[in-house]
Amino acid sequence: MPAPLRAVVVGGGIAGVSAATVLAERGASVTLIEREPVLGGRISAWTEHLPDGTAFQMERGFHAFFRQYYNLRSLLARIHPAGHLLTPLSDYPLLGPGGARESIAGLPHQTPLNVLALLARSRSVRLRDLLRVDFHRGLQMLAFDGERTYRALDGQSARAFLDGLRLPPTARRMLFDVFAHSFFNPEDEMSAAELLAMFHFYFLGNPEGLLFDVLSEPFSVALWEPFERRLEALGARVLVRTEATRVLPGAGGWEVHLGGDRAPLPADAVVLAVTVPALRAIVASSPVIGDAAWRARVDRLAVTRPFVVWRLWLDRPTAPGRHPFAGTAGFGPLENVSLFHLFQNECRRWAERTRGSVVELHAYAVPPGIDEAALRADMLAGMHALCPELSGARVLHERWLWRQDCPAFAPGSSAERPGVETPSPGVVVAGDFVRLPFPAALMERAASSGILAANTLLARSGVESEPLRSVPRRGLLAGMIPGT
Ligand SMILES: Cc1cc2nc3c(=O)[nH]c(=O)nc-3n(C[C@H](O)[C@H](O)[C@H](O)COP(=O)(O)OP(=O)(O)OC[C@H]3O[C@@H](n4cnc5c(N)ncnc54)[C@H](O)[C@@H]3O)c2cc1C
Numbered sequence: 421m422p423a424p425l426r427a428v429v430v431g432g433g434i435a436g437v438s439a440a441t442v443l444a445e446r447g448a449s450v451t452l453i454e455r456e457p458v459l460g461g462r463i464s465a466w467t468e469h470l471p472d473g474t475a476f477q478m479e480r481g482f483h484a485f486f487r488q489y490y491n492l493r494s495l496l497a498r499i500h501p502a503g504h505l506l507t508p509l510s511d512y513p514l515l516g517p518g519g520a521r522e523s524i525a526g527l528p529h530q531t532p533l534n535v536l537a538l539l540a541r542s543r544s545v546r547l548r549d550l551l552r553v554d555f556h557r558g559l560q561m562l563a564f565d566g567e568r569t570y571r572a573l574d575g576q577s578a579r580a581f582l583d584g585l586r587l588p589p590t591a592r593r594m595l596f597d598v599f600a601h602s603f604f605n606p607e608d609e610m611s612a613a614e615l616l617a618m619f620h621f622y623f624l625g626n627p628e629g630l631l632f633d634v635l636s637e638p639f640s641v642a643l644w645e646p647f648e649r650r651l652e653a654l655g656a657r658v659l660v661r662t663e664a665t666r667v668l669p670g671a672g673g674w675e676v677h678l679g680g681d682r683a684p685l686p687a688d689a690v691v692l693a694v695t696v697p698a699l700r701a702i703v704a705s706s707p708v709i710g711d712a713a714w715r716a717r718v719d720r721l722a723v724t725r726p727f728v729v730w731r732l733w734l735d736r737p738t739a740p741g742r743h744p745f746a747g748t749a750g751f752g753p754l755e756n757v758s759l760f761h762l763f764q765n766e767c768r769r770w771a772e773r774t775r776g777s778v779v780e781l782h783a784y785a786v787p788p789g790i791d792e793a794a795l796r797a798d799m800l801a802g803m804h805a806l807c808p809e810l811s812g813a814r815v816l817h818e819r820w821l822w823r824q825d826c827p828a829f830a831p832g833s834s835a836e837r838p839g840v841e842t843p844s845p846g847v848v849v850a851g852d853f854v855r856l857p858f859p860a861a862l863m864e865r866a867a868s869s870g871i872l873a874a875n876t877l878l879a880r881s882g883v884e885s886e887p888l889r890s891v892p893r894r895g896l897l898a899g900m901i902p903g904t
Contacts, residue, residue, distance in 0.1 A: 433461025436693030438870025477638030487628035751802030827853030
């Protein structure tokens, strides 16, 4: 740092911790503030107790760490340099009614060989089905090209695009719906361009394929305690239970105002790495940030429908040979099933001691007005269909999380999605809703945007930036297919 830089990072999720880490490593004087009692945001964990008094870490839900999460992984290497943090899962099965099953394991890593191999071995697609498919749309999926794809397809919904592919219902459900639902947005309220970007990022455009790793320790132990220690070792201050309310001009730059009667924090630079509703609220209360056009774009950001994470402690084990995680299709609202006792050490120990199991069920894009009792019954019915050995299992403990804080990617929203930079020098934005100059999603989008936010501030000080990596920005057939 040629001159001292006081940076306040608002939000202690992946995006904020990424920005804070890079800034602190370059010598900035960093204060990271987080509204909740723990770091981690949507991948946080906190202590709760089972009825028998055993303490456990409750989390915001199962998370998959894909192998092309290059920027997130480079951050994780800071806290686990030996790289033992993540445990690989050997497959990512997709399960449907009547024993329908697709598998990602063993596919070639190169496009189009991976697509051809998947279609050849899929039991949901027959040759005569392929003859009815809209070939042009199929090729559009291989022709992802950032700006061009968004220009051509952002106005269309993911549902309209997938309907137009003309796949038979089973193939559509098993090969596409499971994937599309992983982004929490309902298909008819999600941009087709965003869906194609996700296909490119997760399957078609990366050499690592669609397999992923998981954390074998709770998020608190594996991620947030080590990150907090590292930030403090770099001289950063981490303030939890601290809410930013607004950002106003102050001596030398900015002042971040806090909830309660706490004194504002002076800052030369501010990173707003909060959720969509929180960003809208902070910007609305901070009349000098940005210009009218940018403020209006922030105000039009939205969250998608709610999701449910339901963790169950059951009195009996699952059958041998079950896979730790499966995506599901055709079981009503149930999107996936995670068997925590098969991969997470704390749950494994509990299950060994009690001869039970710890199962987590997810439902995404929950429709408005749904009856909670009916939703629970449907999710449980899905679990029993997939794991009949759990029918009649006694629920010894349960945690039901109903939240609504994942970003919407509505048709037509891309052109006005804010990027990392704002019109106000020294104020930047990060999070998994931010527009990036390369394909990335979910945790990788959060980490990449945090690093990019830090780089933007470092560039103003003339300090070397942190390298960012991405999958290729363009698909195999980019620029070759009309209408993409
Ligand atoms: C059920 C579920 C499953 C998921 N599974 C996966 C997966 O398998 N793979 C994957 O890659 N991604 C997954 N995700 C997505 C992933 O969790 C998010 O993309 C990522 O955690 C977002 O990080 P973030 O830093 O952008 O936002 P957040 O984690 O939301 O962080 C924002 C932080 O800002 C804080 N904050 C808000 N307002 C204020 C304020 N005024 N002052 C101070 N602090 C404030 C919040 O408390 C929060 O900690 C999943 C998400 C959910 C909900």
